[in-house]
């Protein structure tokens with residue numbers, strides 16, 4: 001989308017964000033902030049380092065009703081359309097004070113900023129004598145992105161340890177503390193919506209007991225290196241279908257799709273549920289490949305694969321084609337209404 005065709009009040013919002021002391025990019029690269037490294041620009045990209053910055057963004061956005069927002073952490077589960085995003089991207093980044101990286105156990109819990117990379121959380125928790133977050137060492141996202149996605153691996157996921165989060169509404173500027181229950185975390189999703197920015201998360205941890213945390217971390221890292229590709233990707237693309245139907249990766253593999261290529265995007269030879277992007281790949285290449293994989297698996301098995309990757313800036317048809325079912329789950333809908341009430345948003 002060219003700057004002249006944007007609907008967002010770019011200049012007014014940028015001026016207000018700068019007046020609040022925030023770092024703002026106008027018509028700034030967005031796709032480049034994701035691990036796929038494809039996709040266009042955003043009308044605005046603003047960086048936040050914690051609760052105060054997030055509240056400041058929320059106050060500015062609330063004065064510009066109708067402005068679309070999108071939160072991004074490390075972009076390791078996000079695909080941005082080639083046409084970009086006509087709205088404000090709010091990117092979480094670490095505060096400048098190195099002390100913010102400290103992980104301490106207080107009453108059996110650890111509390112960290114949402115900007116914290118999961119591998120750092122895993123390693124520092126183990127170093128502090130905590131057990132329970134080791135699985136996160138192999139997931140290249142931030143704590144905030146992992147809460148929203150209920151990220152997991154190696155037999156554990158966020159919902160197992162998450163106790164509370166601090167939230168800011170980017171629509172109203174209001175803050176709240178929500179329990180993990182309030183978020184309706186489910187397989188690779190939650191009730192958190194585009195206007196909800198997690199600024200801090202508290203996890204329950206246990207003493208290591210017989211566990212050798214450092215050995216567990218090393219084993220997980222070694223397993224990842226052996227089974228998953230490096231390079232540009234967003235991890236697993238498709239969610240596993242219902243129990244008993246096999247994993248998404250096994251279905252793609254059985255359909256003989258390893259190595260399938262559209263443009264400069266390829267189904268990984270190492271892990272069939274990963275899509276790799278090359279240096280000249282576009283978001284259209286990734287979506288075209290996702291469509292081919294989905295069509296082929298459906299023709300062979302009748303199973304319609306859904307994606308866990310967050311798609312930003314695409315039309316409704318593309319988004320709906322890959323969206324999971326959780327948006328129609330009444331429990332998730334009820335939790336969404338609860339969060340909206342908590343944060344003074346229209347429900």
Ligand SMILES: Cc1cc2nc3c(=O)[nH]c(=O)nc-3n(C[C@H](O)[C@H](O)[C@H](O)COP(=O)(O)OP(=O)(O)OC[C@H]3O[C@@H](n4cnc5c(N)ncnc54)[C@H](O)[C@@H]3O)c2cc1C
Pocket residue numbers: 035070071072073074075076077078092114115138139140141142143144145146147148149150151152153192194196197198199228233234235236310
């Ligand atoms: C090599 C590789 C391996 C991976 N392995 C795994 C795995 O084993 N298990 C797994 O679950 N995932 C895995 N992933 C996917 C991804 O790393 C996780 O989903 C991760 O939690 C996303 O975090 P992020 O900060 O990169 O999120 P982003 O991609 O930046 O955002 C993802 C979603 O979270 C939202 N979000 C981001 N930050 C916040 C915030 N502070 N507050 C509210 N919402 C926010 C975004 O709006 C978006 O909807 C893998 C990815 C890669 C590249």
